[in-house]
Amino acid sequence: MFNKSPRLHFLYLFIALNCIAAYLMYLDRELIGDAKGSVHSISNLIFSMLLVIASYYIVLSPLFNLMYKFKVDSFQFRPYSYLAGARIGKFLILIQIAYIIFNYVFGLNTAGAANKVTTSLSIIWILLPPDALFIIYYGVYRENKYFYPNLAIYLISNFLRGWSGIFFITIIFEWCRAVRMQKLNPKIVIILLITVLLLYPFILNLKFAIRASASLNITLDQLIQNFLQQINANEYSLLFGNALQQLVGRLQVTSILVEVIRLQDVLQEKFANGDFAPFWLEGLHGIFYYKIILGRFPVWLGSYFTQYIGSPLNLGDWNVNVSLAAWFFVAPYLSIIYITYILFICFISYYLTRKIHGDNIESEKDMLWITWLLYILPPWFSVMVAFIFALGIFLLLKIIMSSFPSLKLSFN
Numbered sequence: 001m002f003n004k005s006p007r008l009h010f011l012y013l014f015i016a017l018n019c020i021a022a023y024l025m026y027l028d029r030e031l032i033g034d035a036k037g038s039v040h041s042i043s044n045l046i047f048s049m050l051l052v053i054a055s056y057y058i059v060l061s062p063l064f065n066l067m068y069k070f071k072v073d074s075f076q077f078r079p080y081s082y083l084a085g086a087r088i089g090k091f092l093i094l095i096q097i098a099y100i101i102f103n104y105v106f107g108l109n110t111a112g113a114a115n116k117v118t119t120s121l122s123i124i125w126i127l128l129p130p131d132a133l134f135i136i137y138y139g140v141y142r143e144n145k146y147f148y149p150n151l152a153i154y155l156i157s158n159f160l161r162g163w164s165g166i167f168f169i170t171i172i173f174e175w176c177r178a179v180r181m182q183k184l185n186p187k188i189v190i191i192l193l194i195t196v197l198l199l200y201p202f203i204l205n206l207k208f209a210i211r212a213s214a215s216l217n218i219t220l221d222q223l224i225q226n227f228l229q230q231i232n233a234n235e236y237s238l239l240f241g242n243a244l245q246q247l248v249g250r251l252q253v254t255s256i257l258v259e260v261i262r263l264q265d266v267l268q269e270k271f272a273n274g275d276f277a278p279f280w281l282e283g284l285h286g287i288f289y290y291k292i293i294l295g296r297f298p299v300w301l302g303s304y305f306t307q308y309i310g311s312p313l314n315l316g317d318w319n320v321n322v323s324l325a326a327w328f329f330v331a332p333y334l335s336i337i338y339i340t341y342i343l344f345i346c347f348i349s350y351y352l353t354r355k356i357h358g359d360n361i362e363s364e365k366d367m368l369w370i371t372w373l374l375y376i377l378p379p380w381f382s383v384m385v386a387f388i389f390a391l392g393i394f395l396l397l398k399i400i401m402s403s404f405p406s407l408k409l410s411f412n
Helices: 007-028 042-067 081-106 120-127 130-140 147-160 165-180 186-216 220-232 236-251 254-262 264-272 284-294 301-308 324-330 332-356 361-376 381-401
Strands: none
Touching (some): 007 042, 007 165, 007 236, 007 254, 007 361, 042 254, 042 332, 042 361, 081 120, 081 130, 081 147, 081 381, 130 332, 130 361, 130 381, 147 165, 165 361, 186 236, 254 264, 254 324, 324 332, 332 361, 332 381
């Protein structure tokens, strides 16, 4: 039933979601997802859908496969590389727990909250980003005994911050692994699919309750009460319908691209005026440049565009997935540079991944493929740049953890 390329199942899923979204918008003549309003041009809708399908397919299939045609030798980790997985696993447990404590004490990093960084201690999490390091660990040391405690802490940490996408990341990893190990059959797939769909309305509403609690400064008891009130106030069928609509609307990017194309003249003018940063400055390096040279904080395209879709939040407190093709309309004269930049970050992420060298190359491929899916296609270039930095940090950690023997204490 399943082919030997389980990652393609999720490529087809994202393509299907964008096709479904386009079809719904065609029927109702209304945008879905983060974008609101009418569909002003059916031709733009069809064009946007085709561009989205093409970008997903090209990046996640031929381009991804092309990267692995380039031979990159792994770093020679000697002489104690066999100890590195356990050592990094222990280290990750410590920093993930420390990150949970940090966020609780300072009330930071909850999705949708406008809380700003007020402590210099935040530099620790720039140098040692727990979430990115764990995703790398997932791909490199999935079979290590310290994987499961790290996974549990990762899921708890992210959900406490109002992020539910971590479950989707886990599903992709585990689906691909199970398919390759031939542990799935039609009965199991149907049961898992029904279970995930039935539970999703509760996960979604709890996520929103957590996000609201961060902005309103409410207690845990109040959070639980708000969640239960929301669940009890609506029929399950309504909750399920809203959750399904939100899922399709959030994962598709066609509707936003439709609006980008419609507003391309305005966006080109705003970009020329410097109202938002160019794609190559999205990330930590861009923040340094804007703060040190220009004396202000940069705004990325995904954040800037929220003002055109009726965001109730302040500019910069939220972002939308404008789609990989968006920059071809925002700055068409930079198209060649844009394509070159995409190829560059794809190759650098591949190069560092191969240098790290996981225990299982297919699991390693899953990790890189997932990050391209979630960070390059939307696109979240700032997150992708941060992930590339995390790959470098992980490589350094593995070098260090492979450089000394086990410490054995002797008592005479």
